Amino acid sequence: MTDVVTDVVTGQVAPDEAWWRQAVVYQIYPRSFADGNGDGIGDLAGMLSRVDHIVSLGVDAVWLSPFYPSALVDGGYDxxxxxxxxxxxxxxxxxxxxxxxxxxxxxxxxxxLVPNHSSDRHEKFRAAVAAGPGSPERDLYIFRDGRGEHGELPPAQWSSLMGDPAWTRVPDGQWYLHLFTKEQPDWNWANPAVHAYFLEVLRFWGDRGVDGFRVDVANGLTKRLAADLPTQEELDTPGTFEVGDHPLFDRDDVQDVYREWREVFDAYDPPLMAVAEAWVTPDRRLRYTASGGLDQAFGFDLLRATWDAASFRRIIEESCALAERADVPATWVFSNHDVVRHATRYGLVGGDENDWLLSRGAHPVEDRDLGLRRARAVTLLALALPGSAYLYQGEELGLPEVMVPDDERQDPVFWRKGGKEIGRDGCRVPLPWTKDGSSFGFGDGGAHLPQPEWFARYAADLQEQDPSSTLHLYRRALALRTRLQAAARMEWLDLGDEVVAFQRPGGWCSVTNFGTAPVPLPQGTVLLASDDRGLQDGSLGPDTTAWLRLDGPVDPALDV
Structure with a gap:
């Protein structure tokens, strides 16, 4: 066995009330999971009919994307x-x-939970528009008088994240701020009534038995809007504002909100948990999980990484070191409802692995076989790491991204940016449950986004019959992970520049070959491999991960 070169400790085994520290969480995008009533839209009846599938995976928790009443301007986030x-x-x-x-x-x-903005159909926003300037109702949102002789110009020439202007005028002449679509007005978190309202929301769901929250745009919420608003260029230019004092994002005072929420979370037994969606630098993530704040913040660093051993190792080292400093678990994510599925990202030949399908640039060639091999390999790598892993529906089937025809797209990013960005519909296409039938078993009435014919090859019922399928790999990996996770500690193994390898307590290790040639494996017994074809006479082939029980004293959990 090779020498140990690094020791990274990120905490101890969590008691039950901190179950999330090493949990595997499965994200369901409700409208695209399963349709129980045949109207083409996924629903709770469909989810209830597929509970056995969720249970069979062996996950610790399910994260439900928005299921609230909505006009679906932005996929339910309105x-x-x-x-x-x-x-x-x-x-x-x-x-x-x-x-x-x-x-x-x-x-x-x-x-x-979507606390940065509501829908413009929310009763409180309707009341704000009806009540007029200076009213308590209007102060629940961010309204401003316009510029110009008659207030005909917006308070600032800002662009929303969806491409259209960030200020919209109401009939009485004032303007309201929306960092997303105009149908998503931003709450005014300087108003204590907004705080009180969301504490009510948290208690509503806590009392109904939910175990926690995923906080959308957690780095938004609080704003600092001076009399003279900055320009768009100033907002976008790094260094214009002190760290933690940007007018719109990642402000230090947003943590006051989460400390307030923590009192609600801790009133339940066990306490409710919360994970922040905060696209911030790794060191800023620590702010969201500071004592008295949220429990986790998504680490999107591996999601952004290209297929490169050095990049993966650096990101893992940095993430684990930050986790140790904050005494919180690292979080590992490769796919979700906002990004190109990683089975496609890792199969691109030429072009940018992250921006493809999100922009109208030249499209690289997609090698689906290569993408699936690499996706299986990195998933097995992540599941071997200390911390928690977040999975996205359909990745257990190895689903690639779908190129949705332009005239059938729903994402406002596509429509409001004039087609310059293709958007997120391709990862939100309803799942294929059966190789035959209407909408591949999604529901009897078709699917709200078009499914390609090749979806049949990825159908769950077909994979059930194939022991080498991605579905069976996920089940085996999660079952074995449950048995192996005895402590949140890892030690790096030096097996070459193109390899990411580390040992875990109990005498087992994970080895991933990012290179183009086979590499020797440590002495031991292979417990699981992302692709059995990558195992050759004591070597590990390219684009493959293997978990091994190392030679030496045997942990009972490894006696498989």
């Missing part, structure tokens, strides 16, 4: 009512039944 279920998705009673069904199998439930 929320009409934070304390109800969209009738097209189901009812509160059905949601209670889903939570109970998952809890019966020891699977916890996290729900998406």
């Amino acid at each position: 929320v009409d009512d934070y304390m109800d279920v969209d009738p097209r998705i189901g009812t509160l009673d059905e949601l209670d039944r889903l939570v109970a069904a998952l809890h019966a199998h020891g699977i916890r439930v996290i729900v998406d």
Whole structure:
């Protein structure tokens, strides 16, 4: 066995009340998971019919993307009512039944919370528009008088993240801020009434039995809007503002909100958990998990990494070191509802692995076989690391990204940026459950986004019959991970520049070959490989990960 060169410690085994520290969480995008009533939109009835699939994976928790009443301007992230279920998705009673069904199998439930903005159909925003300038109702959102002789110009020439202007005028002449679409007005978190409202929302779901929250745009919420607003160029230029004092994002005072929420979380037994979606630098992530704040913040660094051993190792080292400093687990993510599926990203020949399909640049060639091999390899790598892993529905089937025809796209990013960015529809296409039938078993009435014919090859029922399928790999990996996770410690192994390898407590290790030639494996017994074809006479082939029980004293958990 090779020498140990580094020792990284990121905490101890968590008690039950901190179950999230080494959890595997499965994200469900409700409208695209399963359709129980045949209207083409995924719903709670569909989810209830697929609980066995979720249980069979062996995950610790399910994260539900928004299921709230919504006009679906932005995929459900334009929320009409934070304390109800969209009738097209189901009812509160059905949601209670889903939570109970998952809890019966020891699977916890996290729900998406969208606190930066509501829908313009939310009753409080409608009341704000009706009440007029200077009213308490209007102060729940961010309204400003316009510039120009008659207030005909917006308070600032800002662009929203969706491409259109960030200020929209209402009939009485004032303007409101929306960092996303005009149908998503930003809450005014300088108003204590907004704080009180969201504490009510948190308690509503906590009392219904959910176990935690995924906080959308967690680096937004609080704003500092001086009398003279900065220009768009100033907002976009690094260094214009002190760190933590940007007018719109990643402000230090947003942590006051989360400390307030922590008091609510800790009132439950066990405490509710929360994970922040905060696209910030790694060191700034520590702010969101500081004592008295949220429990986790997504680490998107590996998601952005290209296929390169040195990059992966550097990111893992940095993430684990930050996790140790903050006494929180690292989080590992490769796919979600906002990004190109990693089975496609890793199979691109030429071009940028992260921006393809999100922009109208030259499209590289997609090698689906290569992409799937690499996706399986990095998933096995991540599941061997200390910390928690977040999986996205369909990745357990090895699904690639879908190129949705332009005239059938739904993402406002595509439509409001004039087609310059293709958007996120390709990772939100409804799942293929069967190789035959209407919408590949998604539902009897078709699917709200078009499914390609090649989806049949990835269908769950077909993979059930194939022991070498991606579905079976995920199940085996998660079952073995549960047995192996005895402590959150790892030690690097030096097996060459093109290899990422580390040992875990109990005498097992993970080895990933990022190179183009086979590499020798340490002495031991292979427990699991991302591709059995990559195992050759004691060597590991390219684009493959293997977990091994190393020669020496045997941990009982490794006696497989």
